[in-house]
Amino acid sequence: MNIRVFRTPSDAGIYAASILERVVTSKERPVLGLATGGTVIPLYEAFVNLVRCGLDVSHVTTLNLDEYIGLAPDHPQSYRAFMNEHLFSKVGIPAESTHLPNGIASDLAAECERYNAVIRKNPIDIQILGIGVNGHIGFNEPSHTLITGTHVVNLSAETIKMNARFFQNEEEVPRQAITMGVQSILQAKQIILLAFGEHKAEIIREALKDGIRTDVPASILQLHKDVTVILDEQSASHLDL
Numbered sequence: 016m017n018i019r020v021f022r023t024p025s026d027a028g029i030y031a032a033s034i035l036e037r038v039v040t041s042k043e044r045p046v047l048g049l050a051t052g053g054t055v056i057p058l059y060e061a062f063v064n065l066v067r068c069g070l071d072v073s074h075v076t077t078l079n080l081d082e083y084i085g086l087a088p089d090h091p092q093s094y095r096a097f098m099n100e101h102l103f104s105k106v107g108i109p110a111e112s113t114h115l116p117n118g119i120a121s122d123l124a125a126e127c128e129r130y131n132a133v134i135r136k137n138p139i140d141i142q143i144l145g146i147g148v149n150g151h152i153g154f155n156e157p158s159h160t161l162i163t164g165t166h167v168v169n170l171s172a173e174t175i176k177m178n179a180r181f182f183q184n185e186e187e188v189p190r191q192a193i194t195m196g197v198q199s200i201l202q203a204k205q206i207i208l209l210a211f212g213e214h215k216a217e218i219i220r221e222a223l224k225d226g227i228r229t230d231v232p233a234s235i236l237q238l239h240k241d242v243t244v245i246l247d248e249q250s251a252s253h254l255d256l
């Protein structure tokens with residue numbers, strides 16, 4: 016694993032955006048695997064700046080990791096709304112080329128199959144990941160088993176608590192989500208994992224330096240041959256670098 020440590024999330028976001036830029040300019044039909052959450056905002060800000068400076072993204076396809084169950088795309092806390100706000104509304108990726116699971120599908124099993132087919136049709140060139148304080152990637156929560164494909168997940172009490180900051184109160188946080196599975200994540204040709212802040216320091220150490228454990232889902236990234244971990248000084252503070 017290639018571990019890069021930056022002074023601030025903003026510096027780290029600029030670096031991560033430059034990696035995305037290389038993928039976008041070097042592929043005929045680049046497929047970007049995207050993430051949501053507070054961590055990726057500096058990356059999207061830097062990427063939007065690159066687009067404003069002339070980076071063409073009209074040929075890009077995007078696939079997001081996950082979506083809350085029960086939130087319609089126009090719900091302000093849906094991940095579709097997050098992506099619209101922080102990226103899609105600011106760059107020229109054609110709307111039909113941006114994919115997220117549908118959190119209000121009436122048949123969730125069929126929706127998972129549909130999303131698996133979208134992933135199969137659009138092999139991911141680069142996958143962006145954040146990490147939960149409990150080690151989740153996408154919404155693959157700590158468990159005895161990790162699921163390979165897209166699936167419905169019950170969110171952990173810890174995740175609900177952490178994500179309550181985006182809602183009026185904890186009661187409003189959906190209890191379930193649809194998430195890409197770990198095999199789909201590992202099949203991306205390249206992976207960038209971002210983490211910022213002291214509160215992520217210990218889980219980053221566990222994910223990178225201990226063995227592979229299903230109760231730390233991000234540790235499975237140790238199996239991938241092209242992972243870049245982008246940290247700030249706080250999130251890197253428990254690593255022996």
Ligand SMILES: O=P(O)(O)OC[C@H]1O[C@](O)(CO)[C@@H](O)[C@@H]1O
Pocket residue numbers: 050051052053054055144145146147148152153154174178
């Ligand atoms: O970036 P944050 O807000 O700390 O969240 C970390 C991870 O948790 C999620 O928001 C899901 O809870 C992911 O989408 C994200 O990668």
